[in-house]
Amino acid sequence: MKMIPLGRTDIQVSNWCLGSMTYGNQTPQDDAHRQIDMALEAGINFIDTAEMYPVNPIAAETVGNSERVIGNWLAASGRRSEITIATKVSGDNPGWVRDGAGYNGQVITDAIETSLSRLKTDYIDLYQMHWPMRGSYMFRQNWGFDPSGQNRQETMDHMVDVLEALDKAVKAGKIRAIGMSNESAWGMTKWVDTAEAAGLPRMASVQNEYSLLCRLYDTDMAEMAVNEDITLLSFSPLACGLLTGKYQNDVIPAGSRRSIGPELGGRMTPRTLPVTQVYLDIADKHGLDPAHMALAWQDTRPFPISAIFGATTTDQLAHLLKGKDLKLSDSVLNDIEAAHRANPMPY
Secondary structure, three states, rough: OEEOOOOOOOOOOOEEEEEEOOEOOOHHHHHHHHHHHHHHHOOOEEOOOOOOOOOOOOOHHHHHHHHHHHHHHHHHHHOOHOEEEEEOOOOOOOOOOOOEOOOHHHHHHHHHHHHHHHOOOEEEEEEEEEEOOOOOOOOOOHHHHHHOOHHHHHHHHHHHHHHHHHHHHOOOOOOEEEEEEOOHHHHHHHHHHHHHOOOOOOEEEEEEEEOOOOOOHHHHHHHHHHHOOOOOEEEEOOOOOOOHHHHHHHHOOOOHHEEEEOOOOOOOOOOOHHHHHHHHHHHHHHOOOHHHHHHHHOOOOOOOOOEEEEOOHHHHHHHHEEEEOOOOOHHHHHHHHHHHHHOOOOO
16 A cells, blocks of 8 residues: 655645545444454554544434544554554534534633543644644535635634644644645645744645545645645545446445435436446446546546545455555556546536
8 A cells, every 4th residue: 555645744644635524323343343344454554433433324313433432442452553543623504513503712622621531532643633623625615616705814824823723733743644634725835824823733634525526625625735735635536326337227225325315416417327327338348346446546647646445344445455555557648638628526
């Protein structure tokens, strides 16, 4: 497994990251623990979680369960030094976490302590803000995005407050690095500039959606990442399972993510399955498994990526891991680019 630096830190992470958002509901603890063992054996040293996980559905009564599952693995295995753990503080929400209040410096201070307790560890390697508090265009909000209600001074004051709290946590040894999620190019550069001007912790990463079917990151965010040394932690690199082909012909397998949320977070449009088929056909043409192709493609991009993928079961994980060493030929990549130009942004 290829190792890459996390931003400008000295933390080295695998270019695949094990997602845990089903741990504690769809994926029971014993299965989750086997997944972590399998990932480590395959050379993956990176696991991502969040205080609000598990999802599908998110519920106040299950908040923190994914962190608890990972914490129980840490306590039982004694392998803390072998794994890099990323978690997140929740932004505005419908009431699942802290009655929906989002975060500021004080909330982050308290939330770090809660996550440390659930994870049964003394430190978190990467601590992320799940959403920018001023709003975001992610999760299909880009189609009607309107930033005109934002207050720039409030945003800048908020950034300083958050970074000062994170600085205290870093100095106390409770977190090693920081990152954002669902953030824009303007937001990331302001976090970086504010930190550098004040001598506060610098963002190492951004966790945004990125896949063959969702390529918003390819322009401004890509330029930001290259110039500011920000690592993309790409979520949904398999487009919520669409790129495995399991939903073609509008099939909804029992227990799948779509069986719980039929619209896949707004990803199901009249174009989604036809465009997905274009990529499935490319994989078939070149004798590739489509999920392996989709994950291998992430490593061909001109900016640093650790792709976060999840598996509901160990069988799914075992299948994905078979593709961990795949390198795509120029012929495959040319076909992918032609498909993207002809079928941009199906959702």
